[in-house]
Amino acid sequence: MDIKITQRDQSKRSSVDFDNLAFGNQFSDHMLVCKFTGGEWESPAIIPYGKIQYDPAMSVLHYGQGVFEGMKAFSYKDGKVNIFRPESHYERFVESCERVQIPAIPKEVFLDGLDKLVDLDRDWVPADKFKSLYIRPFAFATDEFLGLKSSDTFSFIIITGPVGNYYKEGIKPVKLTTMPDYVRAVKGGVGAAKVPGNYAASLYPTTKAKEQGYTQVLWLDAVERKYVEEVGTSNIFFVFENEIVTPPLGGSILPGITRRSMIQLARDKGHTVNERKITINEVFEASKDGSLKEIFATGTAAVLSPVGSIHHQGEEIVVDRDKMGPISEDLYTTLTGIHHGENDDEHDWCHVI
Ligand SMILES: *Cc1c(COP(=O)(O)O)cnc(C)c1O
Numbered sequence: 001m002d003i004k005i006t007q008r009d010q011s012k013r014s015s016v017d018f019d020n021l022a023f024g025n026q027f028s029d030h031m032l033v034c035k036f037t038g039g040e041w042e043s044p045a046i047i048p049y050g051k052i053q054y055d056p057a058m059s060v061l062h063y064g065q066g067v068f069e070g071m072k073a074f075s076y077k078d079g080k081v082n083i084f085r086p087e088s089h090y091e092r093f094v095e096s097c098e099r100v101q102i103p104a105i106p107k108e109v110f111l112d113g114l115d116k117l118v119d120l121d122r123d124w125v126p127a128d129k130f131k132s133l134y135i136r137p138f139a140f141a142t143d144e145f146l147g148l149k150s151s152d153t154f155s156f157i158i159i160t161g162p163v164g165n166y167y168k169e170g171i172k173p174v175k176l177t178t179m180p181d182y183v184r185a186v187k188g189g190v191g192a193a194k195v196p197g198n199y200a201a202s203l204y205p206t207t208k209a210k211e212q213g214y215t216q217v218l219w220l221d222a223v224e225r226k227y228v229e230e231v232g233t234s235n236i237f238f239v240f241e242n243e244i245v246t247p248p249l250g251g252s253i254l255p256g257i258t259r260r261s262m263i264q265l266a267r268d269k270g271h272t273v274n275e276r277k278i279t280i281n282e283v284f285e286a287s288k289d290g291s292l293k294e295i296f297a298t299g300t301a302a303v304l305s306p307v308g309s310i311h312h313q314g315e316e317i318v319v320d321r322d323k324m325g326p327i328s329e330d331l332y333t334t335l336t337g338i339h340h341g342e343n344d345d346e347h348d349w350c351h352v353i
Helices: 059-063 086-099 107-120 196-211 257-268 280-289 326-339
Strands: 030-037 045-048 066-068 071-075 081-084 132-141 154-163 174-178 216-220 228-231 235-240 244-246 273-275 292-299 303-312 315-318 350-352
Touching: 030 107, 045 107, 059 132, 066 086, 066 196, 081 107, 086 107, 086 132, 086 257, 107 132, 107 154, 196 216, 228 235, 235 257, 235 280, 244 257, 257 273, 257 292, 257 303, 257 326, 280 292, 280 303, 280 315, 292 326, 303 326
Parallel strands: 174 216, 174 303, 244 273
Antiparallel strands: 030 045, 030 154, 066 132, 071 081, 071 132, 081 350, 132 154, 216 228, 235 244, 235 292, 292 303, 303 315
């Protein structure tokens, strides 16, 4: 595919402290941009990372017609770079686009564009384990028009940047609370799509949870407010004596690619994994009778975060003595080993460039 590349004169890499990376505040030298006009996606271009200029009437700013993805590239010891499950991220991106009427980005624009962009900025993929290059593809409506309708023009952009651990406290267990007065998503809505409004809606309850001393919100279902759905912007897993449970997808849960990978890895290791509904009461009961062993959350940004405690309506349970449990640790080590090329990639998840 034809991609016009305009390189930055001088890399800004030397201004970045790779020993102290946070999440999402450093960006690599280049970005990919592609526009949809006249009914089709034009050829993409790779240009120096920088500010973009848009009209104040641009429709995404008013009505939120936009989507995004979050994915990562990891370094191998021999200098190769692994983009993790790019096709799965592409498929989810297109599904999110469909839900908010953004025309599907052609597969080769997304995948070849990603390869070329990451290759051009491959010096930006941190060499050490537990660091990575975060990749943020996104698309948005650009019509200069305040009437509510689906836009006729769009932009698709990919930016990347080196990241360290997502949570400030590293791999320390997270403290959760339910917020039964608020919901993240409802079946029939847009909870299964990675669209910006979902995250705007989560900010207020999340801030309230943080003010009360918790790390994240444990989201309950919107209808009965008793089934567990997600943690913050991660999927959730419960480890019982003889079963690992994660809530089933069904419209209100984001189909995480880390979730899918963890289900596979846990089954490979001989665990029984069930995608089934689970109430907050079942979790609290199992904690009290000792059958609940571990809880962890999964997502691209943090990979796996152990859950240390859950508060719900005045009661609190402490999970696994507020430490990372053996099954969480094993799954985390296995997946990060695959990311960095130390473990076999049995399921063909790694796209090595
Ligand atoms: C992105 C996201 C996840 C995790 O998905 P991954 O593909 O594993 O990164 C989970 N829940 C929500 C709400 C998300 O936005």
